[in-house]
Amino acid sequence: MLVDFRPHARLRSRTSPVTVEESLGPVVGALGESDTDLSRVRVVCDWVQYKQNFRDVVEVRPILSSTPDAPLPEGVRDDDLEVAVDVRRAAGVDLRATTRAALETRETPDVVLEDWGPTRESCIWGFNALYWTALEQWEKATGQAYEQALPGGESDARNHDAARGVIRELFAVWDGLADRGALPPELYVVEIGVGNGAQARVFLDELRELDVEHGRGYYRRLHYLMCDYSPHVLDLARETVAEHAEHVSSFVMDACKPRSVLAFLQFRVFLIYISNVYDNLPTDEVAQLGGRTYLVESRAFLPAADAAEIAASVNARPDQLGGLVHALLRLGPTLLAEARPDHVSSPEDAVEFWRRTWSAVRLAERYAGLAGLDTYELSPTVNGEALRPLLESGADVRMHVSNGAVASFTETIGLLHPFGKLVCHDLFARDVGAYRTGFRGPGKYDGSVVNWVNGPLLAHIGRRRGFDVSYAPFAHRTGTNIVTMTAQVRD
Ligand SMILES: C[S@@+](CC[C@H](N)C(=O)[O-])C[C@H]1O[C@@H](n2cnc3c(N)ncnc32)[C@H](O)[C@@H]1O
Known part of the structure; x- marks a missing residue:
């Protein structure tokens, strides 16, 4: 098992100290109780400074094994999964139980908003664009510029x-x-x-x-x-x-x-x-882990409990939320109210739906092996090879x-x-x-x-x-x- 404790400066912080025992001990404990192959696990700890973000306190990210396009090179680590911990929020939760739950398949499925893909293609960018185009309505609802x-x-x-x-x-x-x-x-x-x-x-x-x-x-x-x-x-x-x-x-x-x-x-x-x-x-993330290069793939979803509440607030079933969200991102709140009055009866209701959804939306992540940096199009005129000097600059990195x-x-x-x-x-x-x-x-x-x-x-x-x-x-x-x-x- 590899442990990557990134916010190590916090171990000596006077204002918000953390300890390895508290932020890692229960996670490793829960992994030990599971049937995970411990030789093929990475545990990473971050300090997620953004109060509003796309992560849960503990997340499990599959590391996809080789595919015909991206066979496994000789002599590299071949991990199965990464367990990611947000150390900032870890203090307030039962980490062992949270990790256990993250490792288990949930009984009530989350509401998935899209297929897996590079993060730059995620619908979170649709939300971002909607924010700037319908800024007036958002600011009116929040009372904040x-x-x-x-x-x-x-x-x-x-x-x-x-x-x-x-x-x-x-x-x-x-x-x-x-x-x-x-x-x-x-x-x-x-x-x-x-x-x-x-x-x-x-x-x-x-x-x-x-x-x-x-x-x-x-x-x-x-x-x-x-x-x-x-x-x-x-x-x-x-x-x-x-x-x-x-x-x-x-x-x-x-x-x-x-x-x-x-x-x-x-x-x-x-x-x-x-x-x-x-x-x-919009941006992707790439990672160099154990001698191999990965693209981080994402999938936006609404956690089951949030989805149930949001669905009830717009007179919908959770399985209808995906369609409503995409209609919102395409039409904006005013037209959504006209197109789907059965769910949102006014532009203000549509903004409320938008805000609640945005607040709840999370990104699931997984690592997909890259066949070669040259096969990755970074931008229309820049090839993925431009990343090589940075990715091969030393220890494992995700950027x-x-x-x-x-x-x-x-x-x-x-x-x-x-x-x-x-x-x-x-x-x-x-x-x-x-x-x-x-x-x-x-x-x-x-x-x-x-x-x-x-x-x-x-x-x-x-x-x-x-x-x-x-x-x-x-x-x-x-x-x-x-x-x-x-x-x-x-x-
Ligand atoms: C955080 S504001 C910054 C505004 C201003 N430059 C400042 O520093 O106060 C971001 C601005 O970028 C614009 N923006 C975001 N993505 C954009 C894109 N893909 N193309 C053009 N403008 C974009 C938004 O509409 C918004 O006006």
């Missing part, structure tokens, strides 16, 4: 010092080009994932003000492009920046496919500005692939002017070791999904395309996990 769920309760995108720093660097580039007669007449800045427009507002206000001092008429030439996949969010942002309307255009665009809308800007964008978006884009962020990043850096840069404030794992010691998602932020972004992977991919990619802690707030990534063409 989305920013309150972000780290620190407010987006760092509003930070004036951060915006001024970026603008001063832009002015320096523009001055240099203007002095050589090489500054194009139109100065393009693209923001992706605009939320309520606060970031755009701060940037535009500051640029206008600094331009008055600077005196070179850059504000007049500025084109600020706000891009988001949610038309509702774009409406909000447009209102926020109404004062700058002449300089702003907005585009409905999927952040994972920016070229579909922005290809006309190739080599013309001076700044791509992104905050708190990459951590919100995010950040597929959406990689797709977005690789497409947008191609839009940059040779002196342009991409600036991104987000939750980044800055090295592979971060995955060995901390839980990096997925968690739930209100109605959306959060996963830390694989920083070394983006840096590796950027470097191979001729870009310098650097990371620094967000400089304008202390005690934050937010990191600023900067990417620009290598000198």
Whole structure:
């Protein structure tokens, strides 16, 4: 049996200490009582810091044995299952009984919402997209604005010092080009994932003000492009920046496919500005366990007890919930109320159904052997081989692939002017070791999904395309996990 105790720093924590005996002892005890082959088990302990998440305190994850496509290589461990424990919540439960129950087949079946597949294809991303498109209805029901769920309760995108720093660097580039007669007449800045427009507002206000001092008429030439996949969010942002309307255009665009809308800007964008978006884009996870590479496959489900309650609240049987959930994700709450009045009689009822379902939804996981990294498509232009240096960097590791962020990043850096840069404030794992010691998602932020972004992977991919990619802690707030990534063409 292998034990991987990731949050080892908590063993010495003064505020929330844990012990190996309490968090592991009962789990190993329950395994010993079962008929599990103990030589083929991994036990992993995490500290799941997100109060709302997709996990139970104890989970059992099958490790699929070899398939014709992915035969077992010589000399690797061939485990049957992984038992995963959330140490943060373990203290309050009878871990032995919980582990026993997780190892047994449940009598009342959970309500499964989809087939097994790579996590980036899970319906949790449908929930995520629905949150941003129907944000107004969600916020009305919760009485809470989305920013309150972000780290620190407010987006760092509003930070004036951060915006001024970026603008001063832009002015320096523009001055240099203007002095050589090489500054194009139109100065393009693209923001992706605009939320309520606060970031755009701060940037535009500051640029206008600094331009008055600077005196070179850059504000007049500025084109600020706000891009988001949610038309509702774009409406909000447009209102926020109404004062700058002449300089702003907005585009409905999927952040994972920016070229579909922005290809006309190739080599013309001076700044791509992104905050708190990459951590919100679909991602898979891969793992290197005992010398073998796996893709984590997921399946969203509603635990049986929650499903029974939710079903009763919408006059349905538990087995009808899957259909209702998918109708909700397709239609949104207002149209669901029109299409299925027998179950939800008003848009408010539909929002209530949505919130309860989202709160209950969990992800079952299993490990499926990858036939070869080259057979895994990380994004449309990046092959799974890009993961090799990270996966083969030492001990066992499970990490995010950040597929959406990689797709977005690789497409947008191609839009940059040779002196342009991409600036991104987000939750980044800055090295592979971060995955060995901390839980990096997925968690739930209100109605959306959060996963830390694989920083070394983006840096590796950027470097191979001729870009310098650097990371620094967000400089304008202390005690934050937010990191600023900067990417620009290598000198
Ligand atoms: C957490 S908010 C961040 C808003 C703002 N940048 C900030 O930092 O306050 C995430 C934003 O990304 C947008 N978003 C999420 N996934 C997206 C996607 N696939 N394509 C385009 N926009 C997306 C959401 O609609 C939302 O506006």
